Amino acid sequence: LDAQGMILGLLQGKSLTGYELKKIFSISFAFFSGFSFGSIYPALRKMEKNGLISMRLEIQSNAPNRKIYTLTDKGQQRFREILRSPVRSFDFKSDFLSRIFFFSQLTPEERMEIGQAYLDIIEEKLGHLDSTRTEIEERADAFQRLGFEFGIRLLKDLSKNVKATMKSIEKQA
Amino acid sequence: LDAQGMILGLLQGKSLTGYELKKIFSISFAFFSGFSFGSIYPALRKMEKNGLISMRLEIQSNAPNRKIYTLTDKGQQRFREILRSPVRSFDFKSDFLSRIFFFSQLTPEERMEIGQAYLDIIEEKLGHLDSTRTEIEERADAFQRLGFEFGIRLLKDLSKNVKATMKSIEKQA
DNA sequence: TCGATCATGTAATTGGTTACATGATTGC
DNA sequence: GCAATCATGTAACCAATTACATGATCGA
Numbered sequence: 001l002d003a004q005g006m007i008l009g010l011l012q013g014k015s016l017t018g019y020e021l022k023k024i025f026s027i028s029f030a031f032f033s034g035f036s037f038g039s040i041y042p043a044l045r046k047m048e049k050n051g052l053i054s055m056r057l058e059i060q061s062n063a064p065n066r067k068i069y070t071l072t073d074k075g076q077q078r079f080r081e082i083l084r085s086p087v088r089s090f091d092f093k094s095d096f097l098s099r100i101f102f103f104s105q106l107t108p109e110e111r112m113e114i115g116q117a118y119l120d121i122i123e124e125k126l127g128h129l130d131s132t133r134t135e136i137e138e139r140a141d142a143f144q145r146l147g148f149e150f151g152i153r154l155l156k157d158l159s160k161n162v163k164a165t166m167k168s169i170e171k172q173a
Numbered sequence: 174l175d176a177q178g179m180i181l182g183l184l185q186g187k188s189l190t191g192y193e194l195k196k197i198f199s200i201s202f203a204f205f206s207g208f209s210f211g212s213i214y215p216a217l218r219k220m221e222k223n224g225l226i227s228m229r230l231e232i233q234s235n236a237p238n239r240k241i242y243t244l245t246d247k248g249q250q251r252f253r254e255i256l257r258s259p260v261r262s263f264d265f266k267s268d269f270l271s272r273i274f275f276f277s278q279l280t281p282e283e284r285m286e287i288g289q290a291y292l293d294i295i296e297e298k299l300g301h302l303d304s305t306r307t308e309i310e311e312r313a314d315a316f317q318r319l320g321f322e323f324g325i326r327l328l329k330d331l332s333k334n335v336k337a338t339m340k341s342i343e344k345q346a
Numbered sequence: 347t348c349g350a351t352c353a354t355g356t357a358a359t360t361g362g363t364t365a366c367a368t369g370a371t372t373g374c
Numbered sequence: 375g376c377a378a379t380c381a382t383g384t385a386a387c388c389a390a391t392t393a394c395a396t397g398a399t400c401g402a
Contacts, residue, residue, distance in 0.1 A: 001271040002389070009275045019353050032270045039390060041355055062399065064353040083275055084283060087290040088268040089298075095261040097205045097323060098174040102182045102256055103316035110257060117260040125262075142345050143276035150270060150338045157330035165323045172315050175361070192381050209363060214383055235371065237381040 001082065003039040004047060008071065008079040011053060015070040018044050028136055031129050031151045044069055052078055096162065103169065115166040119159060126155045174255065176212040177220060181244065181252040184226060188243040191217050201309055204302050204324045217242055225251050267291075269335065276342065288339040292332060299328045 001009065010016065010024055018040045025034040035043075044067075047053045052075035058066040071079075096118040103111050129151055136148050174182065183189065183197060191213045198207040208216075217240075220226045225248035231239040244252075269291040276284050302324055309321050 001268060006271060009271075012275070012278070017353075018355090029274075032265065032267060035389095036391060037353095037355075038357095038392070045355095060352090063351090064396095064398070066353070079275075080278060083272060083278055087272070087287055087294065089294045090265070090267045090269070092205065092263070092265055092327070094205060094263045095174060096263070097320055098179065098182075099256060099260070100320035100323065101202075101317050102185070102252075104314050105185070105253060105256055114260055118263075121260065121262045141277050143342065144274050146338055146341050146345075147270055147273035150273065150334060153334050153337075154265070154331070157334065158327070161323060161326050161330065164326075165319055168319050169316065172319075190381075191383090210381095210383075211364075211385095212362060218383095233381090236379090237368095237370070239381070 001033070003035045003043045005079070005082045006033055006035070007040065007043055007047070008052065008075055008082065011069060011071040011075070012079070015056075015068050017066045017068055019066070028132055028139075030132075031125060031155075032147075047075065051075075100165070100169075108170070111169055112166065115162060115169065119162055119166075122155055122159045122162065126152070126159070129155065174206070176208045176216045178252070178255045179206055179208070180213065180216055180220070181225065181248055181255065184242060184244040184248070185252070188229075188241045190239045190241055192239070201305055201312075203305075204298060204328075205320075220248065224248075273338070273342075281343070284342055285339065288335060288342065292335055292339075295328055295332045295335065299325070299332070302328065 006025075006029075007021060010021060016024075018037065021040055021044075022035075022037055025040075044053065044055075048055050048069070051072060053069045054072050056068045056070065058068055060066060096114065099114055106114075129148070133148070137145060140148065179198075179202075180194060183194060189197075191210065194213055194217075195208075195210055198213075217226065217228075221228050221242070224245060226242045227245055229241045229243065231241055233239060269287065272287055279287075302321070306321070310318060313321065
């Protein structure tokens with residue numbers, strides 16, 4: 001799902017501001033999705049113009065005003081269409097994987113550094129995912145929890161896979 | 174690696190034309206990388222302008238002329254820099270994974286359809302990878318073969334993971 | 347007083363894709 | 375005669391990012 005699809009999805013439970021959406025993207029959804037303000041605000045504007053969401057301005061005295069967006073019926077309907085549209089092929093463009101193909105150009109030490117850097121990235125993502133575990137388990141429904149577990153397994157498999165590859169590489173040359 | 178990085182890498186073994194590069198991308202490298210003509214030709218022009226590669230025009234009588242590009246010393250050096258630059262974090266933006274989070278909106282049948290569509294995509298990629306196996310095993314060096322195996326394992330793990338998730342989803346109301 | 351958090355937004359840039367344009371040759 | 379392969383290229387578009395701009399409030 002793109003920014004529009006994700007926002008529509010998140011707006012189902014409750015009305016949210018762009019700022020709150022960003023937070024959700026960078027905390028709960030950080031592993032598999034995430035958009036910056038530069039995507040979120042223009043998307044909200046466009047969707048409001050198209051009648052998928054409606055906006056209510058909340059005047060605040062001690063903080064900047066907030067624009068609270070709510071899903072309309074039309075938006076709800078659009079989201080269902082999006083969910084039922086053909087599943088797009090994933091791309092897994094791994095910088096690590098593309099570099100392996102040219103490892104003959106590097107010293108054994110450099111190869112190990114790249115592998116380790118990649119493992120560090122995976123570990124960091126796993127750590128992040130794990131740190132949001134309790135939060136997710138509270139708020140999430142059964143499907144969302146399964147998505148969470150899916151992500152964890154994926155990262156663990158990837159880590160194993162990289163480690164196995166690095167071991168073979170170490171034996172090489 | 175981006176288009177420029179990949180092209181520089183592929184140009185190490187031998188001189189190639191844009192057309193030949195495209196072929197390599199869509200056959201041997203289809204799983205983890207791949208660029209269209211719209212990326213390749215402009216990249217080649219730019220890199221020639223920057224002295225990373227040199228061009229030789231081959232006049233053909235029975236076919237269109239070919240522009241054969243060869244890596245220069247400067248290009249070789251640049252490629253080494255690229256290989257040693259910090260590894261970028263991967264993104265695994267899976268359409269399937271993002272949809273799971275909103276599966277409560279769908280009927281059990283629709284959920285299964287999405288899961289199956291995703292499995293089909295994975296299976297198709299595995300099939301493609303397998304069909305290039307002999308070709309890759311002939312031409313590739315040891316590291317490239319490891320990259321190939323890495324890709325196969327990744328897809329198989331992913332498939333297992335999706336299947337497990339779908340089984341849990343099926344049990345869910 | 348300084349950094350974090352709240353809050354919205356735009357402009358420039360990136361890095362790709364798709365569709366289009368051109369045109370000869372070869373094999374079925 | 376028609377499709378595929380060879381071969382190069384451009385223009386329009388897309389979906390995102392980054393950096394910038396603005397500015398108040400609150401806690402250490």
